[in-house]
Amino acid sequence: xxxxxxxxxxAQSIPVSFTLNGRLQEIEVEPHELLLDLVRDQLGLTGxxxxxxxxxxxxxxxxxxxxPVSACTTLAFEVRGRSVLTIExxxxxxxxxxxxxxxxxxxxxxxxxxTPGMILAAKALLDETPNPSEAELKHFMHGNICRCTxxxxxxxxxxxxxxxxxxxx
Amino acid sequence: MLRxxxxxxPESVAxxxxxxxRFGESAKVYAGGTELLLAMKEGLVQYExxxxxxxxxxxxxxxxxxxxxVIGALCTxxxxxxxxxxxxxxxxxxxxxxxxxxVRVRQVGxxxxxxxxxxxxxxxxxxLIALGATMIAEQSSSKREITAEDFFVDAYExxxxxxxxxxxxxxxxxxxxxxxxxxxFGYLERPSVGVAVAFNLNGGVSGVRIAVGCAGPAPRRVxxxxxxxxxxxxxEALRHVAEAGAAAGRAAQAISDLHGxxxxxxxxxxxxxxxxxxxxxx
Numbered sequence: 001x002x003x004x005x006x007x008x009x010x011a012q013s014i015p016v017s018f019t020l021n022g023r024l025q026e027i028e029v030e031p032h033e034l035l036l037d038l039v040r041d042q043l044g045l046t047g048x049x050x051x052x053x054x055x056x057x058x059x060x061x062x063x064x065x066x067x068p069v070s071a072c073t074t075l076a077f078e079v080r081g082r083s084v085l086t087i088e089x090x091x092x093x094x095x096x097x098x099x100x101x102x103x104x105x106x107x108x109x110x111x112x113x114x115t116p117g118m119i120l121a122a123k124a125l126l127d128e129t130p131n132p133s134e135a136e137l138k139h140f141m142h143g144n145i146c147r148c149t150x151x152x153x154x155x156x157x158x159x160x161x162x163x164x165x166x167x168x169x
Numbered sequence: 170m171l172r173x174x175x176x177x178x179p180e181s182v183a184x185x186x187x188x189x190x191r192f193g194e195s196a197k198v199y200a201g202g203t204e205l206l207l208a209m210k211e212g213l214v215q216y217e218x219x220x221x222x223x224x225x226x227x228x229x230x231x232x233x234x235x236x237x238x239v240i241g242a243l244c245t246x247x248x249x250x251x252x253x254x255x256x257x258x259x260x261x262x263x264x265x266x267x268x269x270x271x272v273r274v275r276q277v278g279x280x281x282x283x284x285x286x287x288x289x290x291x292x293x294x295x296x297l298i299a300l301g302a303t304m305i306a307e308q309s310s311s312k313r314e315i316t317a318e319d320f321f322v323d324a325y326e327x328x329x330x331x332x333x334x335x336x337x338x339x340x341x342x343x344x345x346x347x348x349x350x351x352x353x354f355g356y357l358e359r360p361s362v363g364v365a366v367a368f369n370l371n372g373g374v375s376g377v378r379i380a381v382g383c384a385g386p387a388p389r390r391v392x393x394x395x396x397x398x399x400x401x402x403x404x405e406a407l408r409h410v411a412e413a414g415a416a417a418g419r420a421a422q423a424i425s426d427l428h429g430x431x432x433x434x435x436x437x438x439x440x441x442x443x444x445x446x447x448x449x450x451x
Contacts, residue, residue: 011173012175012176014176030173031173031174031175031176031219032170032171032172032173032174033171034170034171037170053210054207054210055203055207055271055273055274056271056358058271058273061273067247067276068272068273068276069273069276069277070273070274073202073203073206073207073210074202074277075202075206077176121272124272139267140272141272142271142272143270143271143272143273143274
């Protein structure tokens with residue numbers, strides 16, 4: 001995919017080899033490029049949202065090596081040698097992840113703007129703590145803000161998904 | 170979109186310090202970037218070069234040596250909240266680290282970066298002062314110790330020189346009868362008031378250290394409040410804790426801002442000191 005950016009005459013180019021949603025990518029970025037811009041604008045994965053832009057709201061959450069980061073405040077080169085998961089990479093062969101299914105079944109989203117970040121953060125929570133208490137869930141998810149739902153359905157969705165995932169494991 | 174900068178990736182502390190010395194104010198140390206990149210995005214600061222220190226080795230461990238806990242400056246908050254050594258020796262710091270910002274900031278933000286950026290509304294500095302911590306600052310071929318009390322000079326200003334790299338934070342391992350607690354308060358994204366207390370309990374309270382953070386431009390030790398509790402019996406100290414809280418509030422150099430008026434913050438300091446003291450005693 002051709003880079004649409006104007007190239008500065010003495011731009012520093014950093015090779016970044018990383019796994020994106022399970023597939024190897026080999027690109028070059030300049031040091032100042034942000035991960036969110038790379039993912040949204042260059043790779044066309046617009047699930048992650050630029051919302052607060054100050055790493056407070058979680059709408060830009062991506063998983064890097066399974067751990068949540070604010071893509072809005074992560075330099076793109078930092079994913080070199082790592083694996084990145086976006087919301088687009090969660091479903092496998094057209095089958096939704098239990099978290100996605102639960103959010104649908106339990107009404108865990110309304111406008112959906114926070115949802116990609118919310119689901120990825122929940123995935124990281126459940127990967128670390130498969131059977132979280134509500135207090136543990138709230139503590140982990142504290143940095144993902146939703147303006148629509150009042151959080152109750154989000155908590156129900158995550159707990160339901162956790163139960164389903166434990167049963168399958 | 171950030172403004173363009175060059176990335177330097179030194180592989181030793183000496184190299185990092187040399188780069189800082191060479192490029193001066195046009196270069197900045199970059200670790201997790203959770204504070205720095207925000208300031209750059211908002212156009213508050215601008216650098217021609219970022220010195221990525223994440224390739225430096227030996228600065229991401231928590232170890233003990235001769236009764237001292239040594240925390241590498243590159244330890245992330247996530248590492249610290251999960252460190253068994255830290256939980257064993259300094260559970261108050263473990264609890265503080267569990268509650269820094271949010272899970273994403275904790276994932277990549279470092280304790281060294283946190284205290285070097287010296288954002289007033291931050292947590293670790295306040296407790297480190299109460300615990301009597303010492304920072305190790307290194308240049309190309311020398312190192313020095315800076316006490317936590319002396320480290321925080323003003324908002325966004327530390328005692329580090331331009332070409333010094335913070336490498337370690339040393340905390341004396343508390344004695345078996347030592348107690349400490351850190352409590353914070355705030356409704357905004359960053360803490361509005363933070364109070365840390367540490368003392369030895371042996372019949373009475375001694376070696377009292379109290380620090381207040383977030384309310385003023387830099388976390389500071391409040392000797393005025395310590396004196397009101399020092400050497401008293403447990404019950405007598407509890408009777409004086411409100412007075413100590415008022416003294417701590419006045420000494421906090423609280424400023425009125427979005428986080429609250431000066432009077433409000435001073436009041437909260439008093440509340441937190443009482444609760445922290447009670448928490449530490451229990």
